[in-house]
Amino acid sequence: MPDGFFYREIQKALAVTRTSTILDSVVEVNIGGRNIFQNVRWVHKIPYLSSPVLFTLVNAIPAMQQLHTIRLSVVSLPRTYLYAILSSPHLTHLILDAIQMPKISKPPPSPPTLHKLTIMAMYSWEAIEPLIAQLATSLEYLELQGCGFRAPGRLQLPPFPHLRELCYDQNYFPLVDNMTVLGALFHVSQVTHLRLSGYVALLRIDAPLKSLQHLSVEDTMLRGGVFGTNPFPQLVSLSIRCYQPWGSNYHITLSSSLRKHFPGITSLHLDIPWSLRNFAVALARAHHNVQALELSIVTAHGLDWEERKLRVYEVDISTDYFGNGMLPAVLQRIRLGVQTFHQLEDSVSVCTRWIGNNIPPSATGLGGSGLKCIDVSFVQPEDGTGRERVISKRWIKSPNDDWQLEKCL
Numbered sequence: 468m469p470d471g472f473f474y475r476e477i478q479k480a481l482a483v484t485r486t487s488t489i490l491d492s493v494v495e496v497n498i499g500g501r502n503i504f505q506n507v508r509w510v511h512k513i514p515y516l517s518s519p520v521l522f523t524l525v526n527a528i529p530a531m532q533q534l535h536t537i538r539l540s541v542v543s544l545p546r547t548y549l550y551a552i553l554s555s556p557h558l559t560h561l562i563l564d565a566i567q568m569p570k571i572s573k574p575p576p577s578p579p580t581l582h583k584l585t586i587m588a589m590y591s592w593e594a595i596e597p598l599i600a601q602l603a604t605s606l607e608y609l610e611l612q613g614c615g616f617r618a619p620g621r622l623q624l625p626p627f628p629h630l631r632e633l634c635y636d637q638n639y640f641p642l643v644d645n646m647t648v649l650g651a652l653f654h655v656s657q658v659t660h661l662r663l664s665g666y667v668a669l670l671r672i673d674a675p676l677k678s679l680q681h682l683s684v685e686d687t688m689l690r691g692g693v694f695g696t697n698p699f700p701q702l703v704s705l706s707i708r709c710y711q712p713w714g715s716n717y718h719i720t721l722s723s724s725l726r727k728h729f730p731g732i733t734s735l736h737l738d739i740p741w742s743l744r745n746f747a748v749a750l751a752r753a754h755h756n757v758q759a760l761e762l763s764i765v766t767a768h769g770l771d772w773e774e775r776k777l778r779v780y781e782v783d784i785s786t787d788y789f790g791n792g793m794l795p796a797v798l799q800r801i802r803l804g805v806q807t808f809h810q811l812e813d814s815v816s817v818c819t820r821w822i823g824n825n826i827p828p829s830a831t832g833l834g835g836s837g838l839k840c841i842d843v844s845f846v847q848p849e850d851g852t853g854r855e856r857v858i859s860k861r862w863i864k865s866p867n868d869d870w871q872l873e874k875c876l
Contacts, residue, residue, distance in 0.1 A: 493531045498524055499540035499564070528555045538562040549598075550575040559583055560608075568594035574601055582629075583608040592616035592648065596624075603627045603655075610634040611648070622651035630656040637665035646671060663688060664708070677701060682729070683736075684708070689724040702729045706736035713746050722753045736761040741773040745825065748833040751798050761802040769809030770817040798835050801826065803843045811847050811858055818843060819860070827862065827870045839864050 525548045528534060534557050546569035552561065553575045560583035568591070581602055586609075589595055595616070599609070603625045613636060633656075635649060652658070653674040662683040663670065670693050679699060683706040688694070705725070713721075725732070735757045737747045741764050751760040766773055807814050822841060826834040834841070840863055847856040861873045 492533060494533045495536040495538070496524060496528070496531070496534060497538045497540070499538075499542040525551050528552065528558075531555075532557060534558060536560040536562070538564065539566055540564040541566075543567040545569055546571065553579040553581065556580070560585070562587070563595075564588055568598065570594075571597040571601065579605055581605055583610075585610040585612065586614060587612045588614065590615045592618040596622075600625055604629070606630050608632040608634075609652070610636070612636040613638055616648075618647040618651075620647065622647060624651045624655050627652070627656035631658060632660040632662075633658045634662040635664070636662075637670070650674060663693070671695060673697075680704065682706070685710070686721060689721055689728070694728050698728055698730055700731045702732055704734040704736070705729050705732045706738070708738040709740070709743060712740070713743055718746050718750065722750055725750070725754055731756055733757060734759045734761070736763070738763045738765075740764065741766060741770055744821065745833060748798075748801070748826065752833065752835055755797065757798060759800045759802070760798060761804070763804045763806075765806045766814070767808050769807050770805065770814040772809065774817055797837055799837055800840045801834065801838065801842070803841070804846070805844070806846045806848065808848065811845050811856055815845050815858055815860070818845070822862065827864070 528537070528551065534555065537552055537555075537558060537560075539562065541564070544563075544566050549569055549571075552558065558581060561581055562585040564587040566589065568589075579602055582605060584599070584602060584606055586595060596618075599606075604627075606627055607629050609630060609632070611634070630652070633649075633652060650673075653676060657678040658676065659678055660681045660683075661676070661679055664683075664685055670688070670691075672694050675697070676699065679702055681704040682699070682702055684693070686707050686709045689707070732754065733756050735751050735754065737743075737750070737760070739747055739762060744762065744764075747762055748760065751757045764770075768776075803818070805814055805818060822843070826832050826841060827838065832838075841861065843860045845858040849855050862870050863873045864870050
């Protein structure tokens with residue numbers, strides 16, 4: 468990094484720390500540069516932020532009364548600075564991205580009150596384990612993202628009495644097996660929320676995970692043997708991210724996997740392309756307990772463009788195709804969220820037409836006779852004017868089985 472970069476960084480740091488009004492309003496601090504290295508094994512060879520910048524900001528942390536999040540990126544972190552950060556009375560979330568960690572030989576002077584820890588692009592488990600162990604009593608959320616460390620065969624971790632949410636994202640290093648770490652964390656905690664993403668070649672969840680209630684996965688994990696042969700009957704909520712078109716055979720395999728592994732789910736959330744909307748409703752209907760279905764769709768060009776250009780990926784589906792697999796009266800509510808960067812009204816028109824033609828009819832509709840409510844929200848993110856546009860619609864079934872549009876904003 469050029470000397471000019473460090474000069475600008477120290478100038479910004481001084482400007483923040485010398486202005487009391489800024490100090491009183493800071494809620495998040497980002498220290499360091501942007502990690503552009505996908506292979507974390509090369510992180511230790513890149514230049515690091517100058518010590519004066521880190522020193523200036525860390526010493527100002529106690530005065531930041533609203534501070535709740537600190538992100539350190541591509542920084543060589545001395546032990547005294549780490550202890551100063553952990554001693555912050557208001558800090559709740561620490562994000563470490565490609566950090567050269569110090570050796571931690573004793574607990575920090577003040578007991579940490581950190582609730583959330585995110586570790587990104589770290590390649591040394593020996594360097595990060597002492598920090599995780601010292602935060603064990605306070606952590607409620609732990610995220611491992613793109614880490615390439617290889618942990619020892621057996622780990623001795625202390626109990627994590629409050630850890631409830633665990634996120635594991637292994638988008639890089641498909642040959643690195645972190646199941647030792649995950650298995651140890653499962654053993655010493657009562658995780659209720661688990662999010663898995665990335666490569667699945669070496670990922671296996673063999674622990675019973677009796678506390679698990681909410682699971683977020685990619686659709687390929689449901690076919691790749693990630694969850695072994697044991698069911699998770701205590702799970703009530705399942706979220707699936709789908710990135711590829713489905714065919715009829717794929718749908719049947721996925722539906723069978725859901726019933727086998729997660730027989731008790733009552734809520735199903737799907738991140739899907741628009742072309743999978745009919746399959747998504749049928750997937751929820753084919754499950755014996757799903758009462759609520761939530762669909763999230765992001766489209767850059769609008770649903771009207773998807774209808775015209777991506778029709779080739781759609782496969783017609785009808786209720787009689789799945790025979791007895793689709794239950795008639797279990798699904799009660801559908802929520803659909805559409806985010807588009809294109810004209811909202813065109814997407815609203817396309818979606819409204821699809822709902823009217825395919826979902827509500829009690830006899831032939833994909834929604835089934837038990838469906839009572841359909842909520843749709845269309846969002847256009849902030850544009851050059853800095854405004855976000857939102858259009859919402861709701862369909863309600865009356866006692867005489869007629870569907871009415873309750874509101875349109």
